[in-house]
Amino acid sequence: MNSASSTVTTLGTIGWGLIGLVLASVLRVAVKRSSILPAETGRLAPPVVLEAATAVLFSALAWRIGTEPALFAYSWLAAAGVLLAAIDWKSHALPSRLVWPTGFLLVVLFGLAAVLHRDAYPLVRSVAGMLALLIFYGVLYVLRPGGLGGGDLRLGGVLGLALGWAGWMPILTGTLLGWLTAALALLVLRFVRGSEASQDIPIGPFLIIGAFAAVLVSSMT
Numbered sequence: 404m405n406s407a408s409s410t411v412t413t414l415g416t417i418g419w420g421l422i423g424l425v426l427a428s429v430l431r432v433a434v435k436r437s438s439i440l441p442a443e444t445g446r447l448a449p450p451v452v453l454e455a456a457t458a459v460l461f462s463a464l465a466w467r468i469g470t471e472p473a474l475f476a477y478s479w480l481a482a483a484g485v486l487l488a489a490i491d492w493k494s495h496a497l498p499s500r501l502v503w504p505t506g507f508l509l510v511v512l513f514g515l516a517a518v519l520h521r522d523a524y525p526l527v528r529s530v531a532g533m534l535a536l537l538i539f540y541g542v543l544y545v546l547r548p549g550g551l552g553g554g555d556l557r558l559g560g561v562l563g564l565a566l567g568w569a570g571w572m573p574i575l576t577g578t579l580l581g582w583l584t585a586a587l588a589l590l591v592l593r594f595v596r597g598s599e600a601s602q603d604i605p606i607g608p609f610l611i612i613g614a615f616a617a618v619l620v621s622s623m624t
Contacts, residue, residue, distance in 0.1 A: 416465045419478070419534040421460025426482045434486060434525040439501055448489050452560070460615065467619050470544040472519045473568060476512035480505065480565050482552060484611045492609035497554025504574045513568055527567050531558045532567020532574045555606050562584065562614040573617040581606075581613025 411419070431453055434440060440447075447453060462585040468474045483505040491497050517526040540559035544551045562581075566574045589604050 411465045416462045419465035420458040420462035421472075423478065423482060424458040427457035427485065429503050430482055430486055432524050433491075434501070437500075439498045440490065441496045441498065447486075447493060453485055453489055456560070460485065462621055472516035472523075473513065476509050476516060477510055477565060478567070479512060480561075481615070482623050484615070488608035490609045491605040493603045495552075497552070497558050499554070499557065502554060502561060504556045506557070506564065506610050508522030509561065509564045510614065516568075528571065529564050529567035532565075532571075533563035534575060536560055536566075536578065551606065555610070558607055558610060562610060565621045566614055566617060567623045577614040577617030578610075579613070580616050581610035584612055585609035596613045 417561070431447065461478055464474060464481060465475050468477060483501065487497055490501070513526055513529050515525050530619060536559040537556070540551060540556045544553070544556050562577065565575065566577045570576075572589075585604060585606050588609065592604065
């Protein structure tokens with residue numbers, strides 16, 4: 404949190420979490436009624452699970468960031484990110500029709516935050532983070548065909564926007580945490596299921612987890 408004036412009360416934190424729950428419900432219904440979901444996705448998650456996860460993230464972001472304008476950007480990413488993680492986990496796909504609007508709204512919301520703060524540097528850093536991760540995942544995409552999908556590449560750029568706004572270090576730590584949690588999950592699955600478990604691990608959910616972990620522990624200055 405940047406200052407005492409930007410803190411959120413306990414009641415405000417809970418209220419923001421409830422907003423996240425409602426937004427997650429609306430997004431789930433909207434996506435299910437659209438043609439965004441891959442045909443093989445099926446049910447994303449048991450009722451209320453996605454909504455509860457989004458509400459917890461909203462509350463954590465409100466507590467950590469406070470009333471800073473960037474809260475709206477990170478909260479939108481939380482709502483869309485939980486949904487994208489669930490889709491990727493079920494279908495091993497990250498729909499472009501959801502990833503692109505998520506990134507576009509992040510640019511708009513971070514741009515508004517920069518205007519309100521009268522400071523363009525965080526926005527420049529955010530764009531630099533996006534480009535850095537696009538290049539990094541682009542190299543992996545070329546060098547390891549089939550190991551990384553186009554959806555992962557696009558998601559990496561979107562997460563780069565969010566991590567870049569938080570700072571230079573979160574770009575590195577958020578990315579490393581994502582890959583580390585994916586590696587740990589793979590080790591567990593291989594221990595339980597054997598060598599074929601590598602086919603069961605989509606990277607997207609772990610990249611999202613790593614990004615939010617880095618944002619929540621950063622100083623947000």
